[in-house]
Amino acid sequence: MRKKTCYIICEDNNDYRESLMAFLDEDDELVCCGSFENAENIINKINTSQPDVVLMDIDMPVKNGIEALKEIKQSLPEKEVIMLTVFEDRENVFEAVCAGASGYLLKNTSPVIIAESIRVVMNGGAAMTPVIARKALQFFQKPLKNNAPGLTAQEQQVLKLLVNGLSYKMIAAKIDVVIDTIRYHIKKIYDKLHVHSAPEAVAKAIRDKLV
Amino acid sequence: MRKKTCYIICEDNNDYRESLMAFLDEDDELVCCGSFENAENIINKINTSQPDVVLMDIDMPVKNGIEALKEIKQSLPEKEVIMLTVFEDRENVFEAVCAGASGYLLKNTSPVIIAESIRVVMNGGAAMTPVIARKALQFFQKPLKNNAPGLTAQEQQVLKLLVNGLSYKMIAAKIDVVIDTIRYHIKKIYDKLHVHSAPEAVAKAIRDKLV
């Protein structure tokens, strides 16, 4: 017989937790090895219950579910975590995905789908509803040509080289002009980016994907 | 009666294209308004056929499907594009998702799922298999605590402030030490990051997620 998949659930709503567990217990591939109403000392909880998958609520007393997720991925990165929450805002989805959640489901998701999602995650997939998936993907659909500050071609080139760590002198040599020309461009760049130093400019360029 | 969803398909394999169309035509919510064996002049094709959704192969003669996707998102960002391909490598998935694909399916996907995926996309969702979704998500799961260079707590603090654009003087004021102390820390940081200037350090810190 196939080895069962063990899961734990962290969820402060007793009714929801109990009813979900009751349903999942009907599935003969799944077995609950822990049920908690908060995520305190989540690492200890996992070490004692040894689950394959963690179902994690977000809004819980004492310890936020995303914080718990981060702790898990810090200490036990191989554990799969599926967020199970009422939130579907970009912030929470983004946080959870960045922190390494393998799934993100809403609580109104059918228990059938939740069971299926656990299987999906165990098979190396990610489990989320299409709408959540869309939100997740939107985060790294680069607004790529974010040339809002209206940098000219030369300025972009100079900024790029600056970001790559080149000094004025090196940039000048690279694009074959005098160093004063680089000063000129850099000043213009600073004005447009509203900064006053190279580190600021570099940080802004990278973060705003200007290069 | 509900308005039908119009789609076009760009796919160089005639057999696959024809058989998929034949199946999708059975679905009374879907109607094919264009069928092409390459993605040349994709904008023109779309303007004349006016689809809601584009099914796009990647490996096609003349014009790569991802290039076509980029053109579509550039000119007609509201059109939904679902990639339909044999490739499931990180590169292609990443490229497609970044370029704004609303879905990414493998050609061995059941036609039933493909039809369902079109509906999903029309309802504001993203359509992909769990395994593809996982690959997509992995791209922006930050390896967050990348403190490989072994920076001390103070050094991390100083680096963070430097990245935020503060001058030595400002950093010194912020953590209430003399400017020479900042010089000392910065030097250490440069040594550990193997850089020799603030812009380099900032770029490295952000890219390697040291802060």
Place this chain on the structure above:
DNA sequence: CATCATACTACATCATCATGTAACGTTACG
């Protein structure tokens, strides 16, 4: 044609940075 934006060069000046050397205190460790 006049004007504007862009690009390049030059010169000047003060501020800031990069680097080295050196000394002192604290905490942790074998």
Place this chain on the structure above:
DNA sequence: CGTAACGTTACATGATGATGTAGTATGATG
């Protein structure tokens, strides 16, 4: 208890950066 790692301050010096002013040239725009 000596040593090592870390944090702190100090001093010095040459290099680089930040900012301003100013002149020239070119292509585009109206």
